[in-house]
Amino acid sequence: MTFVQLIDCRTSRFDEMDRLMDTWVEQTRGKRTATHAVVGKDRSDASHFIEIVEFPSYEEAMRNSNLPETDTVFRELVALCDEMPTxxxxxVVRDEKLYATTARQFFETVGTAGELPPLNGLMAESYHDHDPSNEQDVIGMDAMRREADMWRGAFDVRFTIEDQISEDDRVCTRWTFTGTHHGDFMGLPPTGREVTMTGTTVFRFDDDGKIAEGWWQYDRLGLMSRLGALDPLET
Known part of the structure; x- marks a missing residue:
């Protein structure tokens, strides 16, 4: 179970404390068990700071605490505080990565059978799409809807999410596309073939939590080959 520790302190010497933490990070490289750390400053009290440190488990947190470097830094940190930190x-009993959830919902929505549901709950009106297979970027949610309908008109689209990585306002999703070719696709008449294609999409989210920009990379050449649109390679 993921474990989080909150360190609440007051200090007028934050710059020194910040440098001290940099020293600890360097000294514990390859040994520390903390996976994520965030420091926040109270907007109503400039001397009030809270550090949030995440560990894979309580046991791993204890291993981290028992490092000699941690003990040394802790004593120096206390000396920089105006009072004893708490x-x-x-x-952690719930950990919901909201941007990643929205990204997943996008792929689920595009793969919905029947008419494509509205995208306005997921995408910004000014959405900007970067797809190297298109001559020009697709701008706007309505244009992206037409792009999705083009794929859905050619295949019974299904996405399997293989992996997701979130950082700041971006989510990277590695996916597998599966579909039966039942409609015209780039001038290629229906073949009835079941095809798969792998790809990766990076979405950037705006301040409203909606998808504002997307970058796509996928094996379109392999897809066209599976549809029989490419001549076999000479051997």
């Missing part, structure tokens, strides 16, 4: 230990 600690809150939390077992």
């Amino acid at each position: 600690f809150t230990d939390l077992d």
Whole structure:
């Protein structure tokens, strides 16, 4: 179970504390078990800081605490605080990566049978799409809807999400596309073939939590080959 520790402190010497944490990060390289750390400053009190440190488990957090470098830095950190910091230990009972969930919902929506559901709950009106297979970028949610309808008109689209990585306002999704070719696709009449294609999409989210921009990379050449649109390679 993921474990999070909150360190609540007051200090007028944050710059020194920040440098101290940089030292700890360098000294514990390859040994520390913390996976993520965030420091926040109270908007109403410039001397009030809270650090949030994430670990894979409570046991891993204890391993981290027992590092000699951690003990040394802790004593130096306390000396920089205006008062003794307080600690809150939390077992994570819910961890929802909201941007990743929205990205997943996009692929599920595009793969919905029948008429394509509205995208306005997922995408910004000014959505900007970068697809190297298109001569020009697709601009606007309505244009992206037409792009999706083009694929859906040619295949019974199904996406399997293989992996997702989130950082800041971006989500990278590795996916597998599966579909039966039942409609015209780039001038190629229906073949009835079941095809698969792998790809990766990076979405950027706006301040409203909607998809504002997307970058696509996928094996379109392999797809066309599976549809019989390419001459066999000479051997």
